[in-house]
Amino acid sequence: MNISRSFLIAGSVYLIVGILFGAYMGGSGDSTLTPVHAHINLLGFTLMTLFGLAYRLIPGLDEGLLPRLHFWLHQVGVLLLLLGLWLMITGKVAETTIGPVFPVLEGAILLGVVLWLVNLVRRA
Numbered sequence: 001m002n003i004s005r006s007f008l009i010a011g012s013v014y015l016i017v018g019i020l021f022g023a024y025m026g027g028s029g030d031s032t033l034t035p036v037h038a039h040i041n042l043l044g045f046t047l048m049t050l051f052g053l054a055y056r057l058i059p060g061l062d063e064g065l066l067p068r069l070h071f072w073l074h075q076v077g078v079l080l081l082l083l084g085l086w087l088m089i090t091g092k093v094a095e096t097t098i099g100p101v102f103p104v105l106e107g108a109i110l111l112g113v114v115l116w117l118v119n120l121v122r123r124a
């Protein structure tokens with residue numbers, strides 16, 4: 001698995017979805033989805049593209065288990081967090097039901113970033 005390529009492609013898929021959300025919000029005047037749009041673009045496109053570029057540029061950074069754990073923790077955490085946020089904001093799932101799941105997903109993303117930092121300290 002090529003971590004850099006996977007992060008870059010996933011990031012740009014998020015960008016397309018983020019732009020579609022933005023276009024819908026701008027067109028409809030409905031800005032309730034702003035947090036979802038913002039984090040699709042920021043946790044999705046911006047961070048994933050930055051990770052993808054760094055894994056390509058820094059020699060050895062993409063080797064071993066840490067980059068793979070980072071990739072999957074970020075993918076699963078971000079996807080489920082944004083999906084959950086969308087379900088909550090649109091009222092499809094009650095805040096009391098989905099609320100307790102958010103810290104778990106945030107923890108997964110955070111753990112991925114800690115592994116990223118450990119890897120950077122070792123190899124950057």
Ligand code: HEM
Nearest residue numbers: 018019021022023024025026031034037038041042045046
């Ligand atoms: C064609 C593409 C885009 C469109 C049409 C669009 C549209 C919008 C709209 C309508 C809002 C809500 C503004 C409001 O009601 O206050 C918004 C907010 C936001 N957008 Fe976009 N957007 C686009 C691309 C992006 C991209 C690429 C990023 C980041 C990389 C981004 C980051 C944000 C952020 C952070 C906010 C929240 C700003 C705040 O808190 O006031 N957007 N966007």
Ligand code: HEM
Nearest residue numbers: 034035036038039041042043046047081105106107109110
């Ligand atoms: C798991 C990670 C993250 C969590 C849990 C989180 C959570 C939040 C929350 C609760 C808000 C306030 C939303 C509101 O009041 O409506 C917010 C706003 C914001 N966050 Fe994050 N955030 C995360 C990651 C990031 C990252 C990585 C960036 C930038 C690269 C970022 C940029 C922003 C911006 C620009 C806003 C204001 C946009 C808005 O009004 O929705 N966040 N975030």
